[in-house]
Amino acid sequence: MTYAVIYFSRTGTSRRIAEKIAKELSVEPVEVTDNMDWDGTLGYMRAARYAMKNKDVAIQTRGKIGEVDEYIVVSPMWCGKITPAIRILLQELPKEKVRLIVSSGGMIYKERDGYLSVLDIMKKDKNEDRQIDAFVGGLKNS
Ligand SMILES: Cc1cc2nc3c(=O)[nH]c(=O)nc-3n(C[C@H](O)[C@H](O)[C@H](O)COP(=O)(O)O)c2cc1C
Structure with missing residues (x-):
């Protein structure tokens, strides 16, 4: 099986999860970024608004997402949803090949x-x- 590990992170939790999984699978994690400022209190409020209203963002991937058997995608939860950047990314991936990991409070x-x-x-x-x-154990045994 071949894997890509892709993540978006505002405060580092999803990044840490993605990095641990990628290390176990011996791949480089690929970060998805967007054109937005999510920092601080205003950024938090903006994030909540963008998530709730399903507002779009422009995304960039730092690294190359090649064709693989399975895509492991890590997203923070924002107001019950995945982040705008990951929602946009998922439009480009075959959902039936995506193992989604949602990091939440x-x-x-x-x-x-x-x-x-x-x-x-x-x-x-x-x-x-x-x-x-x-x-990861489940992946290795399947
Ligand atoms: C705007 C915003 C909304 C959030 N909404 C939820 C939520 O609805 N439920 C929840 O359990 N956690 C919520 N959280 C907490 C994050 O999902 C959690 O801290 C996550 O691990 C952060 O990931 P990150 O460090 O990769 O950004 C929210 C965080 C933010 C910034």
């Missing part, structure tokens, strides 16, 4: 249909490393 991601798999990594559970180990 404590909510489960609801829109799970069509993905190869969806994993919630929630801060409140304090089990990030165990979740990652189980996820």
Whole structure:
């Protein structure tokens, strides 16, 4: 199996998750960025508004996403949704080949249909490393 690990991160959690998984799979993680400023309180409020209203952003990928068997995509949850950058990215990927990982404070991601798999990594559970180990272990055994 070949994999690409792709992520967007505002404050580093999704980046850390993606980096750990990529290391286990011996691939370079690919960061998705956008043209927005999400920093600080104003950035937080902007992020909430963009997520809730499904507003579009212009995305760039730092690194190359080649054709692979499965795409592991890590996104923070913003107001119950995946981030605008990842929503746009997913328009370009075959959903049935996407293993989505949603990093959140404590909510489960609801829109799970069509993905190869969806994993919630929630801060409140304090089990990030165990979740990652189980996820990667599952990939290696499949
Ligand atoms: C605008 C905004 C909205 C958020 N909404 C939710 C939410 O609805 N549910 C939740 O559990 N966490 C929510 N969070 C928390 C993040 O999903 C969580 O801290 C995530 O791990 C951050 O990932 P990052 O460090 O990669 O940016 C929100 C964070 C932001 C900035």
